[in-house]
Structure formats: C-alpha cells, structure tokens
Amino acid sequence: xxxxxxxxxxxxxxxPKFAASALKSTGWMMQKKIKExxxxxxxxxxxxxxTMKAKRRKALDRAFGREAKSSYPVLGKLRKAIGYQFDxxxxxxxxxxxxxxAVQLGKRLEEGFQTPTTHRMRLxxxxxxxxxxxxxxxxxxxxxxxxxxYDVLQGQIYPHMEDQIWSYLQGNNTRSR
Numbered sequence: 219x220x221x222x223x224x225x226x227x228x229x230x231x232x233x234p235k236f237a238a239s240a241l242k243s244t245g246w247m248m249q250k251k252i253k254e255x256x257x258x259x260x261x262x263x264x265x266x267x268x269t270m271k272a273k274r275r276k277a278l279d280r281a282f283g284r285e286a287k288s289s290y291p292v293l294g295k296l297r298k299a300i301g302y303q304f305d306x307x308x309x310x311x312x313x314x315x316x317x318x319x320a321v322q323l324g325k326r327l328e329e330g331f332q333t334p335t336t337h338r339m340r341l342x343x344x345x346x347x348x349x350x351x352x353x354x355x356x357x358x359x360x361x362x363x364x365x366x367x368y369d370v371l372q373g374q375i376y377p378h379m380e381d382q383i384w385s386y387l388q389g390n391n392t393r394s395r
C-alpha cells in the first residue's frame with residue numbers, strides 16, 4: 219500500500235517471518251528516533267516554541283516548595299508514551315502515541331491550546347510574587363511532533379527494512395536461524 223519496492227513485496231510473501239521481524243524492527247527504530255527528536259526539542263528539524271522563562275519557573279518552584287530544576291522534560295511523560303504496535307494479522311506496524319489518553323493529549327500539544335486561569339492559579343502565582351490579571355489565560359503554543367518526524371523518517375523506512383531482511387538472509391541475526 220505504501221509503495222514498497224517489488225523486492226520487499228516479494229520478501230513479505232515468500233518470507234513472512236522475516237518481513238514481520240523487519241517491520242517490527244522498523245517500528246522500534248522509528249519509535250526510538252521520534253523520542254530522540256522530542257528530546258532534542260526540534261523534532262524533524264522544527265524547533266519547539268519556547269516555554270516559560272527560567273526566572274518565572276524558578277519563582278513558581280520556590281512558591282510550591284519544589285526543588286528548582288534546570289530543565290523540564292520536553293512534553294513531560296508524553297515522550298515515554300511513544301511506541302510501536304505490530305499487527306500480525308495485517309502485517310502492519312503503528313508508530314506514535316498508542317493509548318487513547320496519549321493521543322488526546324498529544325493532539326492538543328501538537329495543535330496548541332489555551333487554558334483560562336482559575337482563582338487558585340492566580341493565588342499560586344501571587345504566592346510566587348508574580349502578578350496575574352483576572353482574565354488571563356495560559357497559552358501552550360503548537361508543538362508539531364509526529365508529522366515532522368515522519369517526514370524525516372519516511373526515506374529511512376524501506377532501506378531499514380531491506381537491510382534487516384538481508385541481514386536475516388545472510389545469517390547475521392538470531393531470526394536467521
């Protein structure tokens with residue numbers, strides 16, 4: 219369906235176990251590279267919009283009694299939610315956010331969103347010595363992640379699969395046995 223080379227199509231029909239293993243390996247490779255892209259703060263070469271200023275973050279941490287961190291993990295725990303899922307029946311792999319909650323939060327972060335401030339938020343900011351207008355809102359800028367990474371990885375998918383299958387055929391892997 220994705221325009222695989224005729225050789226890969228032949229290999230998938232003639233050596234389904236090799237093709238399945240190569241596909242799983244490709245899913246793992248893509249998951250790893252997407253996580254690296256997120257960690258670099260510029261997935262696919264598209265830098266994320268800047269986050270809260272360090273001085274402001276430090277004041278909030280002090281107000282909440284937390285130890286100030288030099289940097290917060292990009293996208294928080296959402297980076298860990300990136301994975302791959304292999305469908306044996308259809309011989310396909312899905313790469314990205316796999317749980318429903320991760321998909322929903324990931325979509326919000328990729329598109330950006332606004333959160334109106336509450337009374338408790340204003341109190342917290344006041345305790346940190348940071349004023350906040352009554353009708354303020356927090357804006358999380360769009361942080362495209364999966365799309366830019368897929369664009370970069372698209373050219374690496376077939377070569378990786380071919381390399382894996384050739385490796386299996388040459389006996390360089392436990393799958394070969």
